Amino acid sequence: MKFYSVKELIPEITGIDEKYDKRYESESRKVYRIDESIRSISSYHDTQGIPECNKDSYLKMMKAIYNDDEVQAIARNIKNKKNISDEQALRFFDFILDKIEDKELKKYLGRYRDELRSEELLKVTEDINKEIMIFMSENQDLAYESQIKTLEQLRDTVKETLNDYRKQINVIRDLNSYVYSEEGWIDMVSKIDKHINEYKMKK
Structure with a gap:
């Protein structure tokens, strides 16, 4: 099976030609950072290259992230183990899951998303209980x-x-x-x- 390096796919991700565009070097670094961020949270963090069967899915996901500064920032914070809000995490995972076609990666990331949603549900339940307790306290007056x-x-x-x-x-x-x-x-x-x-x- 043929494998592609990230470098080989940079022109397709960015639309920038290595020979004729001065932005190539800086945009390449951006692509590498995105790739590192995705690998840091996936089950493919230790794989080398992108297999040909996953090339289209990989390009679709990388192009989408490359063109979305907000998702890039969230991915970078996840990679660097910085705190992000539940809302940001759900935004990121929903975004990624909508773009990828790889079933294993989708299943892997889907578990993270479902855990966040259960926490979100718990938070809403706690908010309801909190409002009730506040009202009961006020009613005593x-x-x-x-x-x-x-x-x-x-x-x-x-x-x-x-x-x-x-x-x-x-x-x-x-x-x-x-x-x-x-x-x-x-x-x-x-x-x-x-x-x-x-x-x-x-x-």
Whole structure:
């Protein structure tokens, strides 16, 4: 199998010609830094060169990062083990996962992204609990009867809001169950066949 060095692919990544563009040297350093950043967080940190089967995927990812200063900065901070926010980390991993086609690398980076999302979910849950505790503390400043009345109103409002969300969740759950059921697949295939036949009839 043929392998490509990063240097060989620099013209395709940057669009800059080594012989005729004075920016080649500085832009090459930028490409090497991006490559090092990606390797530092991937399972391919110790591989030499880019195999021909992964060339297109690699170029797609590198071109995208090369043209996005924000993602470059985040990747650089990750490589240098500097703190980044959860929002920046999710921005980076979503960006990368959208560009790569390598299944193993996608699976590897996807685990990082999923861990961050679980932390994000935990943070939102903690924020909700915090707001409730603050409200309960503030409510104690009222007279006892007013506290009861306020909490009853809050309870009713929360119930009503949760019921609205439950309806949405049930619709999504039922839709997913149908799509992944045998009946759903048959229905989907039938619709595809119908569109194909209609297209053939028009021709």
